[in-house]
Amino acid sequence: MRIPITEDRDVARAVLEGNRRAAELGFDQVKQQKVSTAISELARNIIKYAGGKGAVIIRTVTESGREGLEVVATDRGPGIENVKEALEDHFSSSGTLGLGLPGVRRLMDEFSIRSEPGSGTTVTARIWA
Amino acid sequence: MTGSHASGMDTMTPEGLLALYGLKQEELEVLRTFGERVGDHLDEMISQWYGWLKTYPEFELFFSDPAVMERARGLQERAWEVFLSGKIDENYVRRRVEIGEVHARIGLPLSAYFAGINHFLIVIGEVAGQLGVPSEEWVQISSIITKLMHLETAVVVHTYNAVTEEALTAQAKSLMEMSTPVTEIWEGVLLLPIVGIIDSHRAQDIMNAGLTKIAETRARIFILDISGVGVVDTAVANYLINITRATRLMGCEATISGVSPAIAQTIVELGIDVGRMKTTATMQDALAGAFRRQGLEIRPATDGDVR
Amino acid sequence: MSGDSVPRVPLRVSQGTVVASVQVDFEPAVLAQFRHDLLGAVQRSQATGVIIDLSALGVLDPGDLADLRDTMNMASLLGARSVLAGMRPGMVSALVDLDADVDGLNGVLTLDDAFEKLDELRDVDAGDSWDSDR
Numbered sequence: 388m389r390i391p392i393t394e395d396r397d398v399a400r401a402v403l404e405g406n407r408r409a410a411e412l413g414f415d416q417v418k419q420q421k422v423s424t425a426i427s428e429l430a431r432n433i434i435k436y437a438g439g440k441g442a443v444i445i446r447t448v449t450e451s452g453r454e455g456l457e458v459v460a461t462d463r464g465p466g467i468e469n470v471k472e473a474l475e476d477h478f479s480s481s482g483t484l485g486l487g488l489p490g491v492r493r494l495m496d497e498f499s500i501r502s503e504p505g506s507g508t509t510v511t512a513r514i515w516a
Numbered sequence: 517m518t519g520s521h522a523s524g525m526d527t528m529t530p531e532g533l534l535a536l537y538g539l540k541q542e543e544l545e546v547l548r549t550f551g552e553r554v555g556d557h558l559d560e561m562i563s564q565w566y567g568w569l570k571t572y573p574e575f576e577l578f579f580s581d582p583a584v585m586e587r588a589r590g591l592q593e594r595a596w597e598v599f600l601s602g603k604i605d606e607n608y609v610r611r612r613v614e615i616g617e618v619h620a621r622i623g624l625p626l627s628a629y630f631a632g633i634n635h636f637l638i639v640i641g642e643v644a645g646q647l648g649v650p651s652e653e654w655v656q657i658s659s660i661i662t663k664l665m666h667l668e669t670a671v672v673v674h675t676y677n678a679v680t681e682e683a684l685t686a687q688a689k690s691l692m693e694m695s696t697p698v699t700e701i702w703e704g705v706l707l708l709p710i711v712g713i714i715d716s717h718r719a720q721d722i723m724n725a726g727l728t729k730i731a732e733t734r735a736r737i738f739i740l741d742i743s744g745v746g747v748v749d750t751a752v753a754n755y756l757i758n759i760t761r762a763t764r765l766m767g768c769e770a771t772i773s774g775v776s777p778a779i780a781q782t783i784v785e786l787g788i789d790v791g792r793m794k795t796t797a798t799m800q801d802a803l804a805g806a807f808r809r810q811g812l813e814i815r816p817a818t819d820g821d822v823r
Numbered sequence: 824m825s826g827d828s829v830p831r832v833p834l835r836v837s838q839g840t841v842v843a844s845v846q847v848d849f850e851p852a853v854l855a856q857f858r859h860d861l862l863g864a865v866q867r868s869q870a871t872g873v874i875i876d877l878s879a880l881g882v883l884d885p886g887d888l889a890d891l892r893d894t895m896n897m898a899s900l901l902g903a904r905s906v907l908a909g910m911r912p913g914m915v916s917a918l919v920d921l922d923a924d925v926d927g928l929n930g931v932l933t934l935d936d937a938f939e940k941l942d943e944l945r946d947v948d949a950g951d952s953w954d955s956d957r
Contacts, residue, residue: 388677395717400687400688411625416776420778420782421781421782423747424749424782424786427747427749428786447627490787493785723916724916727916731932758919764930765907765910765915765918765928766915767930767932
């Protein structure tokens with residue numbers, strides 16, 4: 388399912404959808420929480436950094452007999468100049484620094500990012516049952 | 517009902533759909549002729565299809581009630597009849613919209629619908645084989661059937677998504693519009709149970725309601741129970757940290773209670789430094805701490821205390 | 824402009840504490856004068872506490888707060904602990920929203936609470952840390 392992200396309410400919609408899918412796949416509480424949180428993090432980034440020009444796609448994936456959930460967050464924002472830096476932990480107490488990407492990477496089993504300055508960013512993350 | 521979800525499908529008139537999927541009248545005629553030959557086998561085809569369905573317990577779950585099953589079967593027979601008659605009109609589109617709505621309402625995943633469609637094609641192929649349809653003729657018929665299937669799927673999926681989206685939006689809306697009733701549960705102790713999803717507007721509401729109530733009651737302790745909060749991501753954690761900072765400037769210590777093991781794990785993996793924020797697993801722990809700080813103790817009542 | 828034309832923050836000494844009632848909006852000159860006056864009062868009175876009463880203040884931005892924090896740290900070097908009293912909800916939420924550094928500041932609602940808080944802090948300083956929440 389593709390959920391366009393333009394305002395706060397869409398973040399909630401994406402989280403709910405992710406949670407529903409995770410429950411369907413029989414994910415335990417912790418995994419469901421991880422999925423919801425990762426989706427929330429990625430969707431908020433779309434609003435915060437890409438001015439709400441993007442979408443979250445949530446789908447079930449199967450690979451060598453195991454089932455999982457794939458979350459794709461794609462936007463047409465300014466892109467990330469230095470992806471490597473964006474993936475480093477630099478926590479600020481005010482939370483204004485950092486995109487939460489290192490966190491998402493830790494929450495999910497697989498993580499990849501493609502970003503083109505000027506045309507947008509796509510994050511793909513998977514978690515297996 | 518049909519009207520509301522058909523919005524956006526206004527362009528999806530029977531004529532528009534047929535043009536979009538490149539289906540010509542003479543092709544529908546071919547389908548109709550084929551349909552007439554298959555007609556006698558329809559009941560047997562449906563039986564076979566349901567036989568297949570039964571091998572998937574997860575789908576069967578939706579048809580555990582025999583009455584529901586009977587009705588579904590009746591509707592399905594009609595749907596296939598119309599499909600094979602090649603009569604693609606308003607009525608046809610409306611029925612497909614209904615199929616999408618029903619699937620969405622009962623929560624039958626689209627994957628189940630696709631699997632069903634796929635098996636329908638298999639069943640029909642088998643019948644064609646039994647009827648001895650020559651292969652070159654079958655190639656033509658099956659291509660027509662496939663095109664019509666795509667058309668049908670488009671209508672069903674569009675409707676399915678519209679319904680699901682509507683439900684999700686309503687759910688999301690209700691989760692975000694929960695009020696923030698800050699209550700003084702004991703002298704000097706405020707409690708706010710937060711339910712749903714915290715976004716920036718709600719965080720602001722919580723901050724304002726909390727600080728105002730602190731000024732009003734001169735409370736020393738503010739318990740925010742988050743056991744009903746779906747997600748604590750970095751943004752939410754920062755809202756909570758900021759609320760804690762703010763209340764401290766007003767002489768009031770905030771405690772975040774109701775932190776589940778799942779949330780605790782997620783917060784740490786996200787790399788959030790909760791710093792000096794006070795947290796507890798249960799609201800009970802937070803209350804006990806609050807009373808202790810207020811110099812109160814909870815103990816079993818003795819007879820003298822009660823009467 | 825002579826130093827006399829800068830509005831001053833009235834100070835009084837009570838129970839070994841310098842109480843400052845801020846009634847004018849902070850500007851750099853006001854903050855500088857206030858720092859000068861307050862530190863002088865702490866030294867003269869040998870106060871062990873400072874209460875800065877902000878209840879009559881309209882606006883306090885993160886810069887003003889940072890300046891006040893420095894002044895309070897200076898007072899601390901002279902042996903006086905500081906408490907901010909009477910910040911209103913709107914002022915507090917604005918400061919936090921603007922990412923002002925508020926960690927470690929002692930805030931209370933009223934003057935009575937402020938004296939109480941100072942007693943607590945003095946107890947902590949005296950090594951009697953039974954009610955330390957830091």
